[in-house]
Amino acid sequence: MKESRLIRIASEAVAATQRRLPPDIREAARSVPVRMEPAPDADVLADGFEPDLLGLFAGSPLGTELSGGNLQPPRIYLYTANLWDFAEEDVEAFRDEVRLTYLHELGHFLGWDEDQIAARGLD
Numbered sequence: 001m002k003e004s005r006l007i008r009i010a011s012e013a014v015a016a017t018q019r020r021l022p023p024d025i026r027e028a029a030r031s032v033p034v035r036m037e038p039a040p041d042a043d044v045l046a047d048g049f050e051p052d053l054l055g056l057f058a059g060s061p062l063g064t065e066l067s068g069g070n071l072q073p074p075r076i077y078l079y080t081a082n083l084w085d086f087a088e089e090d091v092e093a094f095r096d097e098v099r100l101t102y103l104h105e106l107g108h109f110l111g112w113d114e115d116q117i118a119a120r121g122l123d
Contacts, residue, residue: 001089006080007036009091013098014078025110028062032074032109034102038081052082055101057108064111076105 011034018029040053049056059074078101087093107117 001084003038003080006084006094009095010036010078010080010083010098013095014102017099017102025106028110029106032062032076032106034076034078036078036080039079040077040082044077052085054079054083054086054097055105057105061111062109074109076102076109078102078105 014034018026021029039051040049040056044053044056045051056077056079057074058077059072061074078098083097083101084094087097104117107120112120
């Protein structure tokens with residue numbers, strides 16, 4: 001499938017997911033940009049992430065100030081080609097995985113660690 005179509009489907013899935021969030025979380029969710037890229041770039045891979053990474057939160061979590069160690073604004077990356085491969089090229093599975101990956105990365109933005117994300121069923 002063309003990348004432009006994957007981006008459109010993923011963008012629609014993210015928007016639908018945001019609409020279903022509780023109002024306080026929805027507002028926070030809409031404040032962090034979501035970037036769609038086919039796969040992680042060389043810098044992400046150099047940081048030790050696997051090439052088949054589905055999503056990534058980068059920057060400072062909500063409520064934390066930019067610090068010397070993390071001067072980047074918050075953003076969520078969704079890797080559409082990797083998600084498509086993971087979904088075995090099934091559109092409904094792709095939408096579901098985009099939703100789950102987005103929620104997982106949103107959890108990191110909200111300051112939740114891996115255990116807290118897992119406790120909410122977002123792992």
